[in-house]
Amino acid sequence: MAADLVISEGRLVAPAGTGDADAEPVDVVIEDGRIAAVVPAGESPAARRRLDASDAWVMPGFVDIQVHFRTPGATDSEDMASGAAGAAMGGVTACVIMPNTIPPIDTPEMVADVLALAAGVPCDIRTSAAITAGRTGERLADLPALYDAGVRVFTDDGDCVADNALMEAALAATVRLRGAVISQHAEDPAMVAGGVINAGAVAERLGVGGRPADAEISVVHRDIELARRTAGRYHVLHLSTAAAMGLVAQAKRDGVAVTAEVTPQHLVLTEDDVERLGTTGKMNPPLRLAADVEALRGGIVDGSLDAVATDHAPHHPSLKDQPLADAPPGMIGVETMASVVWSELVAAGQMSPARFVEVVSTAPARIAGIAHHGQPVRPGSPANVAVFDPTETWTVRAADLQSRSLNSPWAGRTLTGRVRHTVLWGSPVVVGSALSA
Ligand SMILES: [Zn+2]
Structure with a gap:
């Protein structure tokens, strides 16, 4: 049976104090809103949907x-x-x-x-x-x-x-x-x-x-x-x-x-x-x-x-x-x-x-006592995940932000690192740095 979603070829961040990930790329397999498995890249099962996380971190x-x-x-x-x-x-x-x-x-x-x-x-x-x-x-x-x-x-x-x-x-x-x-x-x-x-x-x-x-x-x-x-x-x-x-x-x-x-x-x-x-x-x-x-x-x-x-x-x-x-x-x-x-x-x-x-x-x-968030990316955790590209650069334009207001102090500034995908309870809500329809 196909998995609901696979986030493919991303790297995991090792917990603080254990040294920063040597990070062989992995596939994160998601079923029923939870992380079902983390396997070496390329070894995940068939999935109804895949999100590319190559060259990016998969983070809570x-x-x-x-x-x-x-x-x-x-x-x-x-x-x-x-x-x-x-x-x-x-x-x-x-x-x-x-x-x-x-x-x-x-x-x-x-x-x-x-x-x-x-x-x-x-x-x-x-x-x-x-x-x-x-x-x-x-x-x-x-x-x-x-x-x-x-x-x-x-x-x-x-x-x-x-x-x-x-x-x-x-x-x-x-x-x-x-x-x-x-x-x-x-x-x-x-x-x-x-x-x-x-x-x-x-x-x-x-x-x-x-x-x-x-x-x-x-x-x-x-x-x-x-x-x-x-x-x-x-x-x-x-x-x-x-x-x-x-x-x-x-x-x-x-x-x-x-x-x-x-x-x-x-x-x-x-x-x-x-x-x-x-x-x-x-x-x-x-x-x-x-x-x-x-x-x-x-x-x-x-x-x-x-x-x-x-x-x-x-x-x-x-x-x-x-x-x-x-x-x-x-x-x-x-x-x-x-x-x-x-x-x-x-x-x-x-x-x-x-x-x-x-x-x-x-x-x-x-x-803040928020259960189901801030959990390590590992089997059993709720699939609330950000895929973050650490090298992509982008320039903030206040009018392009989702807010109904424009008062961003970062307008005009070029930042390094950008969210590529956001997954909420197993559903992609942002894909390719754009809101998912
Ligand atoms: Zn205050």
Whole structure:
């Protein structure tokens, strides 16, 4: 009997620590949505469909645990279909959407409604939920009920949970909710009030208010102490400063249950790029200094940081086409995540392919409690797979991306490495770097 699908002549990435694949090419045989066998290239059985993976890596599908798909409430900036299409093109087979929708995702009913809107899209969508009811920072949402509805990531992202007692109660609640995590947008609202970009030379030159590094450092410091005291699980969203990373690394050594993610943009761009990018270069937390970028790059390689997540934040061009102080913060990125990280770190010789798989797939799936993704490419694993060509170069054009918005900081940049195919539960959703019909 013919197999459903064979991904032929690709190479597997060996697990971190076992040395990077000597990689004789293999055929990956897929049946009933799962990997049925991995055999030497050319030895696979007949199949109803074959995808060519020659000269490419066959990796677990990528996982982006911080995206904003603007549904419901701002679907002229993005919707589930456009967001998921961009994810698929980027080799991302699972996403966690943020709850700062209109209305916010803070009840089991909202969770069900939002997931219903994501039915049938070419990426597995998980939703986070707000820590506080209505994301107002005043009282806790019903975290156990949301947990029972399947939520594992709790965050008021877009806003920081500033109140000490609320944050402590949220972290304490995760102790009884196995696998749940409190994810913080770590910027003290009092310290960033009126701030537009990083507090520094560029803000001064442009005559706009600044968002100081201390606003992040102080919240991460406080939250780590609360996580230590409660034994709750804590995750830092889009960490942006060297000093906050140092706090996270020390807390890990102390045995505190803390993880942190970094965005591609914080691994590459600095406040100086804001002058070139205009409002596209505005995000929260802001692009920082070259010394921060250098430290974060070291940290994502050495394990001080755990995962890459994009904070994919689409804004319709009419919103970004405003003065810097008025435009909403954020950049799109789910479609370009893997190529930017590969170009900047792996192709540049700073990161191994094995560590790449860890930070864009294995670790984010683990942090967000996403079963069935981030699994090794081996028999029995769900067939959620990205085939990644490490040498293909391509130039990003914002209008060619799937997003309904154009605010990509990578527009015009030529990247090395591109997703060739994406397979979701055994079905090819991207073939030959194009969406599958
Ligand atoms: Zn955020």
